[in-house]
Amino acid sequence: MSTEPLLEVSHLTVDITSAQGPRRILDDISLSIAPGEPMGLVGESGSGKSMTLRTILGMLPHGARVVSGEVRYAGHDILTAGVGRGYRSSVRGAGISMVFQEPAIALNPVMRVGQQITDAVAERKRLSRRAAADLAVELLERVGIPDPGRRARAYPFELSGGMRQRVMIAAALAQEPNVLLCDEPTTALDVTIQAQVLDLFRSMQQERGLGLLYVTHDLAVVAQLCTALSVMQGGRIVEQGGLQAIFDDPQHAYTQRLLRSTPRLPAGPLDAVVAQ
């Protein structure tokens, strides 16, 4: 498997303008995602984790602007491709998918979930209606949704929050991305379902080198899934490196606090955890 970076963010700086004037929300963010080197992204609330993911996808909120920096995907600068719908679909077509923090943003309330999962894919792969429906059911099953045939015909409001979150994950995976950006994708899930979803991400990394940038508050999840870690505070990356090295010897006060306050953190070598 090649370890050339799939996604490279260099010196990304973003301002947002409010009534009080411009405010820097991302300051000189650099990170790199290679196949087989999934990266966890942690940091306190408001530190810029979601903004980093949204900037990569060109989905900045109104008033936000990239001041400087670059986002390269498979060697191409994707920020200068211009912001907007065309840009987003071209990036998605090129293989970056995102699982959003709030299912409400990403799901269409008046469309059956099965159709939402396969909508984009059916067109691209020229699937028949029947084949698309089968694919949706298969993906719902893979993310642990019971009775997936029936659930595929449900509308989002008919499903629990945890199920909606899994529908989003299924929709992101349907695109067969090379890079998956995840924003707290398993927070609303109970621990057994969370374990199943983490297993699914892990097998996609191992089987086809899926690149992963994974935002979470849970270092135990990072330990199970990632080999690298970036820690954000106040719009900056304050610590970055191999996961084991950071767990062994955290440099930044925030990282030290986070490690101390994670009760489920495995004590042994990370390899033992990953091998479980």
Ligand SMILES: Nc1ncnc2c1ncn2[C@@H]1O[C@H](COP(=O)(O)OP(=O)(O)OP(=O)(O)O)[C@@H](O)[C@H]1O
């Ligand atoms: N739509 C918006 N308009 C203006 N400012 C915003 C907007 N969304 C986020 N911000 C600001 O950008 C900064 C970074 O926010 P971001 O959502 O990236 O934080 P986060 O690390 O994802 O936090 P959380 O862990 O709570 O999800 C914060 O100061 C936030 O107030």
Ligand SMILES: [Mg+2]
């Ligand atoms: Mg966020």
